[in-house]
Amino acid sequence: MNSAAVQPEEDQFVAWLRAVAPYIHAFRGKTFVVAFPGELVTQGLLNGLVQDVSLLHAMGMRMVVVFGSRPQVNEQLRLRGGEVRYEDGIRITDALALECVKEAAGEMRLDIEAAFSQGLPNTPMAHASVRVVSGNLVSARPVGIVDGVDYMYTGLARKVDAQTIRFALNSNAIVLISNLGFSPTGEAFNLTMEDVASTTAIALDADKLIFVTETPGITDENGALMNEISEAEATSLLEKGYLSAESAGYLKYALQACEGGVARAHVIPFARDGSILLELFRHEGVGSMLVEETLEELREASLDDVAGIVALISPLEKDGTLVKRDRTLIEREAANFSVIEHDGVIFGCAALYPYPEDGIAEMACLAVNPLVQSRGDGERLLKRIEVRARALGLKRLFVLTTRTTHWFLRRGFVLASIDALPAERQNFYNWQRRSQVLIKQL
Numbered sequence: 129m130n131s132a133a134v135q136p137e138e139d140q141f142v143a144w145l146r147a148v149a150p151y152i153h154a155f156r157g158k159t160f161v162v163a164f165p166g167e168l169v170t171q172g173l174l175n176g177l178v179q180d181v182s183l184l185h186a187m188g189m190r191m192v193v194v195f196g197s198r199p200q201v202n203e204q205l206r207l208r209g210g211e212v213r214y215e216d217g218i219r220i221t222d223a224l225a226l227e228c229v230k231e232a233a234g235e236m237r238l239d240i241e242a243a244f245s246q247g248l249p250n251t252p253m254a255h256a257s258v259r260v261v262s263g264n265l266v267s268a269r270p271v272g273i274v275d276g277v278d279y280m281y282t283g284l285a286r287k288v289d290a291q292t293i294r295f296a297l298n299s300n301a302i303v304l305i306s307n308l309g310f311s312p313t314g315e316a317f318n319l320t321m322e323d324v325a326s327t328t329a330i331a332l333d334a335d336k337l338i339f340v341t342e343t344p345g346i347t348d349e350n351g352a353l354m355n356e357i358s359e360a361e362a363t364s365l366l367e368k369g370y371l372s373a374e375s376a377g378y379l380k381y382a383l384q385a386c387e388g389g390v391a392r393a394h395v396i397p398f399a400r401d402g403s404i405l406l407e408l409f410r411h412e413g414v415g416s417m418l419v420e421e422t423l424e425e426l427r428e429a430s431l432d433d434v435a436g437i438v439a440l441i442s443p444l445e446k447d448g449t450l451v452k453r454d455r456t457l458i459e460r461e462a463a464n465f466s467v468i469e470h471d472g473v474i475f476g477c478a479a480l481y482p483y484p485e486d487g488i489a490e491m492a493c494l495a496v497n498p499l500v501q502s503r504g505d506g507e508r509l510l511k512r513i514e515v516r517a518r519a520l521g522l523k524r525l526f527v528l529t530t531r532t533t534h535w536f537l538r539r540g541f542v543l544a545s546i547d548a549l550p551a552e553r554q555n556f557y558n559w560q561r562r563s564q565v566l567i568k569q570l
Contacts, residue, residue: 196321268309283317
């Protein structure tokens with residue numbers, strides 16, 4: 129392969145790595161609870177998930193892994209001639225089923241620990257040295273008899289040993305938790321993976337609960353994936369009752385976790401290779417994220433946003449799209465900027481510079497992250513700047529641009545001469561750039 133062909137590929141790699149860097153910085157030291165059902169293992173996807181979890185662990189994220197074993201238990205019951213019984217989607221666990229649960233959970237635990245122990249060259253696990261800690265970390269109580277149905281050895285998570293889990297995480301280990309819980313009397317109970325994961329996330333005050341599931345995520349009534357769901361929306365979706373049993377179950381426990389103090393809960397598909405990485409490190413993700421309120425915010429900037437603004441505009445300054453701005457000047461003029469922030473990352477910005485004596489203002493430094501340029505954020509920022517200009521009693525807005533003339537023309541701007549600029553701004557016009565002047569009546 130010649131060097132000309134390699135260069136764009138290398139540039140793309142560098143650009144991608146820089147794009148995910150803010151997320152890596154933001155997530156380091158955070159606690160994530162990752163939960164997956166036994167179906168992921170039956171479909172041969174365990175190694176891929178373990179590799180991704182190990183990568184997150186290597187980046188400094190504190191990882192707790194919770195697993196289920198429903199299909200494995202069903203297979204054990206089939207081999208032993210037992211009956212598979214459910215009521216309202218919950219297994220009725222008799223003595224034989226409990227033995228099958230123990231066997232399936234033990235085998236799953238060994239398989240998962242073996243997967244985390246990999247270290248073959250030329251694989252994502254090369255040079256990895258991952259320690260996994262597990263044990264009797266979840267206490268449980270029996271479901272009991274509900275509406276005349278005796279669930280026998282089926283239980284509910286009562287308490288999680290958060291202190292021991294934190295000790296293991298502080299020792300740089302990954303914590304592994306099964307779907308078995310134990311009572312003070314020494315009995316074992318079969319729990320649902322979702323219940324254990326949600327209870328664990330709440331007990332740890334985790335930053336994220338991530339369900340890696342057989343579902344594509346949470347969809348609306350038309351079948352379209354909902355990327356971001358508020359707690360209020362989640363409650364409404366569950367009340368409408370159109371979701372599949374699987375989706376409703378995951379959403380129910382995701383909502384329970386968020387109401388219990390977990391910052392974010394995700395429902396993502398295991399059918400998509402690397403879904404956990406795509407969900408965490410891409411703006412739009414690949415599944416559904418449950419939040420207390422919408423994560424995206426259009427607001428005026430503060431000094432805390434300067435670093436994010438600089439990171440956003442630097443590539444545009446380098447390629448000549450924007451004029452290079454002194455960083456100290458940006459700090460002094462931070463209040464002039466409006467920004468679009470998503471989950472702590474600045475994805476768009478624009479600045480307003482008023483000239484009140486002339487009844488006009490300049491919109492400058494309009495920039496949107498290339499990853500989200502098709503989402504209309506540029507237009508949202510323009511409207512925000514227009515609102516701010518009108519609030520100051522200004523009647524016109526102008527921009528100077530060398531590359532985006534047609535974008536502004538389509539939004540009501542018209543070409544004008546340099547003489548139409550305020551006298552003060554004319555004095556600072558850069559004749560080398562030869563920017564076009566466009567003006568819009570407000």
